[in-house]
Amino acid sequence: MLERLLRKKTVVPDSSLADRITDVKSRNIPAHVAIIMDGNGRWANRRNLPRVAGHHEGMKTVRKITRIANDLGIQVLTLYAFSTENWKRPKLEIDFLMKLPGEFLSTYLPELIEQNVKVEMIGNSDLLPKHTKKAIEKAMKETAHNDGLVLNFAMNYGSRLEIAETVKDIVALVADGAIAVDDIDESLISSNLMTAHLPEPDLLIRTSGEVRLSNFMLWQLAYAEFSFTDVLWPDFDEACMLNAIEEFQMRNRRFGSVEGEKNV
Ligand code: IPE
Ligand code: IPE
Numbered sequence: 001m002l003e004r005l006l007r008k009k010t011v012v013p014d015s016s017l018a019d020r021i022t023d024v025k026s027r028n029i030p031a032h033v034a035i036i037m038d039g040n041g042r043w044a045n046r047r048n049l050p051r052v053a054g055h056h057e058g059m060k061t062v063r064k065i066t067r068i069a070n071d072l073g074i075q076v077l078t079l080y081a082f083s084t085e086n087w088k089r090p091k092l093e094i095d096f097l098m099k100l101p102g103e104f105l106s107t108y109l110p111e112l113i114e115q116n117v118k119v120e121m122i123g124n125s126d127l128l129p130k131h132t133k134k135a136i137e138k139a140m141k142e143t144a145h146n147d148g149l150v151l152n153f154a155m156n157y158g159s160r161l162e163i164a165e166t167v168k169d170i171v172a173l174v175a176d177g178a179i180a181v182d183d184i185d186e187s188l189i190s191s192n193l194m195t196a197h198l199p200e201p202d203l204l205i206r207t208s209g210e211v212r213l214s215n216f217m218l219w220q221l222a223y224a225e226f227s228f229t230d231v232l233w234p235d236f237d238e239a240c241m242l243n244a245i246e247e248f249q250m251r252n253r254r255f256g257s258v259e260g261e262k263n264v
């Protein structure tokens with residue numbers, strides 16, 4: 001009996017999740033949440049499974065977190081799925097990671113369409129295998145007219161590469177005489193990044209206990225609130241997402257000023 005009660009206590013019933021969602025929604029919801037989805041390999045290692053099993057399990061978390069982000073009225077959810085540095089991994093793992101967008105989208109695209117989610121991507125798609133690029137492009141095309149949550153995958157994304165490319169584009173504008181050197185300011189740089197059309201992230205979440213950015217959105221995160229959790233990505237669930245947003249709602253964002261008000 002006691003054992004049953006204890007077991008019951010650890011399960012978060014749907015109704016309590018719904019109450020928390022209502023509560024969180026009554027306060028300030030971050031417009032853009034960016035997540036460094038980390039810890040898939042360790043999740044698998046702990047179960048004596050190959051690393052790729054962790055990546056596969058992580059896909060289910062992507063589905064869960066997309067749904068709750070949509071329910072909460074978050075405008076943009078950027079998910080760091082593959083970095084420009086991840087090419088250093090074993091070929092077998094890279095091949096598996098490159099197949100995941102296709103598998104994820106072939107399973108969940110109808111659901112994303114039904115939820116009015118718009119799929120987008122940042123990163124250099126030139127180096128992606130054809131099948132990966134095709135799957136993402138198909139999803140982008142089929143959701144292009146949706147105006148709900150933007151589900152933005154950072155795929156072969158590296159912030160330094162993005163900034164270097166932006167510098168090249170701006171230099172070309174100057175060389176063509178389209179702009180003068182004095183026209184180069186912060187907003188011009190922002191509007192030439194891959195995220196030009198998106199609001200800057202308000203909240204960055206990184207799972208798995210690592211406390212670093214790993215070349216993710218270095219420019220865009222200048223004033224984001226950071227939330228780090230030891231939970232591994234495959235174990236990150238709706239309750240973890242609500243924890244991060246509640247933490248965000250308690251923060252006092254001052255943006256360099258002194259008149260910070262509680263962020264609620
Ligand atoms: C994150 O999990 C997924 C990607 C980087 C693609 P990891 O594969 O980095 O998992 P850990 O950090 O080795 O546990
Ligand atoms: C960052 O995770 C990249 C993604 C989540 C896609 P990594 O696991 O590659 O980062 P490091 O190597 O720990 O810095």
Ligand code: MG
Nearest residue numbers: 038039040041
């Ligand atoms: Mg990692």
